[in-house]
Amino acid sequence: MFSAKGVLGLRRRFTNHLFTAAAAMASLLVLAPLFAIFGYLLYKGLGSVNWAFLTHTPKPIGETGGGMANAIVGSGLILAIASAIGIPLGIGAGIYLSEYGKSRYAQVVRFTADVLNGVPSIVMGIAVYALVVIPQGHFSAFSGGVALGIMMIPTIARTTEEMLAMVPNVIREAALGLGIPQWRTTLSITLRTATSGVITGVMLAFARIAGETAPLLFTAFGNQYWSLKPNQPTAALPLQIYVYAISPFDEWHRQAWAGALVLIAIIVGAVSIVRVIAARHRVSHSA
């Protein structure tokens, strides 16, 4: 009796350790590519990231030095336009789907969002080229922002919907029971309760589009010089990296690595800042 129990206990402990180890291995495997990419970028790019790289525009072919300042600022401009379009529309659509979306129309919206999510980014670029660039007659930061903004919508809409659906119904009832109108309840109670999840969705969408190159090829187009006007062709980091990486010059290759490093740093920085701000606004949950 006693020994049988001992053997069982041993087996149970062994299995327990086995699965803990397997789970730890799996998480290591997930992290490994991330660290590999970071490490390689640092190794290849860090040497070329200096003050001139961050503050100067590209030099003509053959001259050394110069930087990607115009592309960094241009990316910032395009991403700001994309966020201004994609975040409110995405969150709005998510609210509709979760709080009001029992109808057939909502089913269609949901399906369309999923399809939109699967549209290749180059197709998005061509579509915006036809819809915005041709009617306007020129490439622009605005058209690039539109292309990236549309790409943000489905991710944000579906995560917002799912996060709102996770808010227990009793919370909505509590608010309605206080005589708070439906729209106020949705914005100030339901959405607020789901804030951290919604922010995660927004950040996922932002990080994804920040590195997109294809939708910008025929929209923002790129620019070797300064341009801060949203209606002008504008440089963007991914475009600049692409152009430099396929060039035959070693100097440009080094700058492409540096650009990639800066791009990753900007994405990680933006995501971290938003997380810190969101965490600061939270009240203590511990008893």
Added chain:
Amino acid sequence: MGVGIEVRDLNAWFGKAQVLQDIQMNVEPNHVTAVIGPSGCGKSTFVRCLNRMHETIAGARVQGKVQVGDIDVYGSGTAAVDVRRRIGMVFQKPNPFPTMSIYDNVAAGLKLNGYRNRKGLDVIVERSLRMAALWGEVKDVVKKKSGASLSGGQQQRLCIARALAVEPEVLLMDEPASALDPISTGKIEELIFQLKEQYTVVIVTHNMQQAARVADYTGFFLMGKLIEFDKTQKIFTTPSDKRTEDYITGRFG
């Protein structure tokens, strides 16, 4: 001050299923009225019809007349939000707003309805928490701790404070103690006893001892009908309907 409630020919449905049939009831102001009955008898639906919460569920429908003080609850010119502001509700499961501090939970009903006076809010929050017998336990952490960090019993008293902060005339309680331990339940019952000095209280309960302890009047519901409504003492000692007697003596339900 509390006001009376007059219910006439109240019918309610979920889709095609009728859950309340021809309910007539007069609720006395500044008294506690208990609504008892077996599960699924319509007692929760009944109180949710009093402040127009029933209609927030998809497919739910109401017919009939409910008069609360001077409010014709289902009158054509009456807005649901105005009704709910004047008829507070406490739910079965404590449901504080999880991302808000204790203070913001109590202030929510006023703030989100456009009340902007900060000093006034401080006064109302403290008074409401005192009335809900929670102030002493939380006064040092009202702005620091989330409502969700409190114990279950404290959360329910927080929800009562939140309902009282908007200064309703009637307080509806839908099994407010059924998720709580006996000590917390005792505290809530004591509270209900004090609340009737200022409010009219209608409480749904599946606990007959609780009804006997706190209520002045008791209504017994069965399969969507109000079988008997009388003074609590009468219902529990000499009920006039056989079905009421069977239920309170534990023969079914």
